[in-house]
Amino acid sequence: MSLSAVGKTPTEIWASILSLLLRTPLLPRDDVTIAESLAVFSNGCDADRLYRDLCRISVSLRLVCSSWDRLVQRIHPTVVIANLNTNYVEELPAHVLPALSMEGKSRPELLKAQRLAIWTPFECSCGQECRSGLPSHTADPLRRMKKPTGLLNPFDPAQDLSRLEVFIFGSYGGLKSPVPLLDRAPNLRVLSWAVEWRDAYFEPPIHHRVHNNLTHLKISLRWDHIYSLKSPIPFHNLRFLHLSISDRISGEEYVATLRKPNDLGLENWAEFPILQRLHLSLCVDELQQRKDDLVAFLTAVGTNLSSLIYNVSYDRSIWFEPEFWDLFPSLVEFGLYDHLILTRWELSPPPKTMKPLNLIYQFSDYAHPSVDETPDNTVLDQFISLCKRWRTEKMTILQPWRDAEIMMAEPIDDRSEYEIGTHVEFYERLVALGVVISDRDGVSIREPAGQRFLEALKEYEPKRLAEEQRRRESWEYLMAECGDEEGDENGEDEDELVRIFMGD
Structure with missing residues (x-):
């Protein structure tokens, strides 16, 4: 191509080309595998490495010419990592904002954010000293001190967050409801509730209208949460679901969770008309008694599934019988999370x-x-x-x-x-x-x-x-x-x- 042709190429074409080069797993895409889908929920060191890779590519492109410099600055994906706990401001890594707001208004960085992740001390599990966590010589004394949470109404930004597509929230602590933030994020597509809901914290967030727009969701529930719903939650645009269900109770309390007072169970607690990729994790003490629920759920969502990762704490052979493969006519990817297919309970091949x-x-x-x-x-x-x-x-x-x-x-x-x-x-x-x-x-x-x-x-x-x-x-x-x-x-x-x- 001649230099004159290059100069005549519309800016929109160059923006599209550079957007492809700046594509990152930290933001949602539809044409991806389940492994790439999981990467959108990365936090700690994983997310940090991905963002630094993105920044290196961005710098290289900006050095080509002044036009590319201006374009890259305009279209570069903006990732914000913020602290919510005032006790750890002095120990924050340099790339973490000390708070979401400043003098009662949203920080300028937050208004540009396409991805917002909440930095949680002590949670990095990479096993090494890193940028995303606190150094061990700092973290250990802070753990022993057991300070109060020190949270200051973090979910009340003054302006709308119209650019926000991804919200990764790792821990609740003493937080107030996130509904004010969800109200201000009309274009949110990825949401991670990475820890189990507290009973008092389950509603009204789970009924928030933002869930109808999501394409990716990571959520941890208990069976009694599911049975407490008064109506199914619509996830009409959801393509990837990372669902964890726990059942760490016993005796009469466990028996109570087997009841369905509102006729809502795992198979119909939510609507997933176009779900394509599923990561299902179960910590269930009485898996045999949950078998009908599991089969009903997989029957409801299995037709369109192209990818399935299944993580269960007990014998998979209880529920994964040969005829269950018939539930997944479109399946092309399969995994057992932390096992290879060879286990002490061998699964029947497809x-x-x-x-x-x-x-x-x-x-x-x-x-x-x-x-x-x-x-x-x-x-x-x-x-x-x-x-x-x-x-x-x-x-x-x-x-x-x-x-x-x-x-x-x-x-x-x-x-x-x-x-x-x-x-x-x-x-x-x-x-x-x-x-x-x-x-x-x-x-x-x-x-x-x-x-x-x-x-x-x-x-x-x-x-x-x-x-x-x-x-x-x-x-x-x-x-x-x-x-x-x-x-x-x-x-x-x-x-x-x-x-x-x-x-x-």
């Missing part, structure tokens, strides 16, 4: 009438053997065999290769013996099988970032194997000290000891 599923997993995922492990039939052998039965063609990790590489600098996980994803052979044998392995961003393991990950894994694996051997020898010594006779008499205690020792 029928051959379905297309092979792209399996979603986390780096360091572990897999219990479905049969006894022997030198000639290792956990990895069993997994490869299962991949053949599942006709596996693609696998995607939920992290970028770079993040998985960073994880290997952290201490060895207590469950590393089961984590076949930390074996170089795991990736080599899958590639030899013809399986395409990619990270969250679609980067193949054969590309430079994937190869750097494998090189780091080759250095990490011997350290992990040495730690496994140390733990195995310690375990054998402990069992020898206990004695066979005592172990036979206390089988249940021994089983509990195994679980504690192995971190399972």
